[in-house]
Amino acid sequence: xxxxxxxxxxxxxxxxxxxxxxxxxxxxxxxxxxxxxxxxxxxxxxxxxxxxxxxxxxxxxxxxxxxxxxxxxxxxxxxxxxxxxxxxxxxxxxxxxxxxxxxxxxxxxxxxxxxxxxxxxxxxxxxxxxxxxxxxxxxxxxxxxxxxxxxxxxxxxxxxxxxxxxxxxxxxxxxxxxxxxxxxxxxxxxxxxxxxxxxxxxxxxxxxxxxxxxxxxxxxxxxxxxxxxxxxxxxxxxxxxxxxxxxxxxxxxxxxxxxxxxxxxxxxxxxxxxxxxxxxxxxxxxxxxxxxxxxxxxxxxxxxxxxxxxxxxxxxxxxxxxxxxxxxxxxxxxxxxxxxxxxxxxxxxxxxxxxxxxxxxxxxxxxxxxxxxxxxxxxxxxxxxxxxxxxxxxxxxxxxxxxxxxxxxxxxxxxxxxxxxxxxxxxxxxxxxxxxxxxxxxxxxxxxxxxxxxxx
Numbered sequence: 001x002x003x004x005x006x007x008x009x010x011x012x013x014x015x016x017x018x019x020x021x022x023x024x025x026x027x028x029x030x031x032x033x034x035x036x037x038x039x040x041x042x043x044x045x046x047x048x049x050x051x052x053x054x055x056x057x058x059x060x061x062x063x064x065x066x067x068x069x070x071x072x073x074x075x076x077x078x079x080x081x082x083x084x085x086x087x088x089x090x091x092x093x094x095x096x097x098x099x100x101x102x103x104x105x106x107x108x109x110x111x112x113x114x115x116x117x118x119x120x121x122x123x124x125x126x127x128x129x130x131x132x133x134x135x136x137x138x139x140x141x142x143x144x145x146x147x148x149x150x151x152x153x154x155x156x157x158x159x160x161x162x163x164x165x166x167x168x169x170x171x172x173x174x175x176x177x178x179x180x181x182x183x184x185x186x187x188x189x190x191x192x193x194x195x196x197x198x199x200x201x202x203x204x205x206x207x208x209x210x211x212x213x214x215x216x217x218x219x220x221x222x223x224x225x226x227x228x229x230x231x232x233x234x235x236x237x238x239x240x241x242x243x244x245x246x247x248x249x250x251x252x253x254x255x256x257x258x259x260x261x262x263x264x265x266x267x268x269x270x271x272x273x274x275x276x277x278x279x280x281x282x283x284x285x286x287x288x289x290x291x292x293x294x295x296x297x298x299x300x301x302x303x304x305x306x307x308x309x310x311x312x313x314x315x316x317x318x319x320x321x322x323x324x325x326x327x328x329x330x331x332x333x334x335x336x337x338x339x340x341x342x343x344x345x346x347x348x349x350x351x352x353x354x355x356x357x358x359x360x361x362x363x364x365x366x367x368x369x370x371x372x373x374x375x376x377x378x379x380x381x382x383x384x385x386x387x388x389x390x391x392x393x394x395x396x397x398x399x400x401x402x403x404x405x406x407x408x409x410x411x412x413x414x415x416x417x418x419x420x421x422x423x424x425x426x427x428x429x430x431x432x433x434x435x436x437x438x439x440x441x442x443x444x445x446x447x448x449x450x451x452x453x454x455x456x
Contacts, residue, residue, distance in 0.1 A: 002027045002194070005079035007109055009033035009042060009068065011049055011164075011271070011340065012126055012157050013085035018057045019168040021066035023198040030067045032075035042068040050339040050366045053165035073116045080119075081191070083155075084109055085126040090275050099282035103133070110140040113150070120149045122187045125213070126157060134177075134209045151187035153178050154209045156216030161270060162337030174204045177212025184209075217283075220276040221296060226261040227268045228302035234264040234448030235309060244448025245430065264448045266401060266428035267306040269334030269344040274300055307345045310399075310447070311352040314426055317445055318397060323357035326420070328391040331402020331429075332364040332371040339366035341374050345428070346401040354378050363391040365404060389415055397424035403431050416440050422455060 002024075006017045009031045021029040033039050041048040043062065047055055058066070069075055076082055086105045090098065106127060113123065123141065125134060134152045141150040154177035159167045174195050178188030188206060195204050207215070230248060237244040244264045252259030268274075277296050284293035315322055334344035341347070344367075350360055361383040362371050368384055375382065385391040388407070392398050392415045400407055408431060416423050425442045427434065434444045438452040445451045 002081070003079045004029045004081045004083065004194075005075040006031045006083040006085055006126070007033070007072065007076070007113075008083075008085035008087070008127070009035070009038050009048070010085065010087065011161065012159065013083065014042060014047075014049065015051060015054055015057070015159070015164050015168060016085070016126065016157065017083070018054065018061060018066060019165070020194065021061035021064075022057050024194060025061075025065055027194065028065050028067075029061070030069055030075045030079070032069050032072045034070060034072060036070050039068045039070050050337075051164050052162065052337050057165060072112065076113055076116050076121075077118060079121065081122045081124060081194075082113060083124045083126045084113075088127045088275075090278055096282050099278040099285075103136075106133070106137075107140060110137050114141045114143070114146070114148075117148050117150075121151075122190060123150050123152045124191065125152065125154045132210055133213060149183070151179070151183055152209065153184075153187055153191055154212035155191060156212060158216070158219060161340055162335055169198070171199060171203065174199055175207065175212050175215055176204065177207045177209040180208060217276045217280045220272050221280050221299065223261050224268055224273040224277055224303070225299050227265075227273075228299045228306075230262045230264050231267060231306040231447075232302055234306075237264075237448040238450055241450055242448075243450075247448075264430060265306075265403075266310045266345040266349065266447065267303040269342070269346075270340065271342040274303070274343050304348070307348045308352065310345075310426070310428055311349055311356075313445055314353070314397065314399065314424075315356060317426075317443065317451070318424060321356075322353065322396075324359065325396040326359045326361065326394055327353060328388065328395040328398045329360060329362045330364075330388050330391070330398060330400045330407050331367075331404055332362055332374075333367040333402050333404075336403045336405065339370055341367050341370040344374070344401075346371075347374050349399070349401060349428075350375060350378070350382070354381060359383075361385055361391040361395065363388040364402065365406065367402075389418070393418045394420060395423075396420045397426060399426045399428060400432065401428045403429040408432060412437055412442070413440055416442060 004027060006013045013031055017029045017031050038048045086109050088103060088106055134154055138152050156175055176188055176191050178184040192204055233247060234244045237247060248262040251257050252262050277300055281293045281297050329346060329350060332344060332346045333339055333341055353360060363385050364371060368386060372379055388410060422443050425437055425444050427446045430447050434446055434452055437444050443453050
């Protein structure tokens with residue numbers, strides 16, 4: 001039986017390994033992490049992350065060929081293939097602060113693998129890493145005197161939170177990068193064969209290690225670029241009374257452009273887009289490529305502009321003062337169907353509203369605890385209420401910041417009746433029926449579609 005160990009039981013490692021275990025019952029998968037609470041949660045009905053369909057996948061394989069453990073060393077020693085799926089956040093100190101990846105956890109992981117391994121292993125980079133990081137990993141693994149050989153592969157993840165299980169079960173592609181040597185190609189084929197158990201071979205792409213590493217950063221940068229591009233046009237739509245929905249539909253029907261990621265909103269969030277773009281910026285600057293670095297940095301700048309512009313619209317619309325006014329925040333996760341709040345646009349929006357002395361009430365079906373952790377300096381000033389209808393009681397405004405399906409199904413007549421008048425609704429996701437809300441009596445503001453107001 002092939003034995004796999006994954007170091008890191010987070011958003012990538014947990015779901016990916018659960019799917020491999022489900023699809024490959026003849027492969028033993030062990031997920032290891034030093035976080036005892038997280039490892040324990042993976043073995044209960046209350047998983048440490050929320051992802052639709054994940055609990056069913058875990059339950060099918062748990063205890064059969066899927067195991068979770070805090071014994072990192074034993075997991076590494078027993079495995080033939082070791083996936084490295086540790087956090088690689090943006091550096092907050094030293095050279096490259098604010099852009100470069102912080103690789104301290106990754107390097108500690110590599111050194112641990114080298115220290116405890118007693119047999120040859122295939123090491124798979126699953127974390128998002130800068131291009132040519134595999135070279136540094138190999139230098140760590142093969143430093144000093146050792147008879148153990150490590151072959152490093154790059155297998156970047158392309159999961160979208162909220163649809164991760166579907167992405168794993170039926171992916172657009174799986175990318176594996178290996179060295180163009182006999183041992184590199186043999187290791188690559190070993191991993192290809194595992195994925196080919198359930199994924200058509202033509203969707204399993206192979207490349208050299210450096211191309212695979214760079215493809216992950218590039219994919220996220222291109223997707224974020226589309227979001228920032230349509231949001232830039234949304235500002236122009238509001239100024240010219242064009243409709244961003246109509247513009248997006250018109251350009252999306254062009255087969256050269258396509259319709260995906262052309263939905264105007266308050267901006268992108270999540271753990272990947274901003275981090276990976278800034279990583280790309282740092283790489284470009286490191287190689288003396290300042291013009292490409294400036295180009296990609298602007299994608300992030302446009303995203304931050306969109307978040308601030310949303311707050312300015314709220315402030316201007318509500319008579320240039322929101323001090324003491326109750327504002328209900330519908331949604332704090334960076335997108336629907338996840339509890340993840342990392343880099344969520346709601347963070348900046350709430351902080352800027354709080355700076356204007358607004359009274360905030362945050363509601364989200366999955367992200368309440370994470371929301372509290374994201375804004376510790378405001379924890380005593382912000383009210384948290386799971387029920388959005390209760391959150392809106394007595395409010396001057398509602399701001400929809402996450403595209404949860406249930407927000408479409410709320411009783412907005414009841415919400416309107418319970419609010420202060422005039423009752424403002426700011427749809428940061430362009431997901432509601434604006435005409436219906438206007439007919440109820442709301443002052444309705446959306447992204448790139450102008451306003452519907454009863455005020456003269």
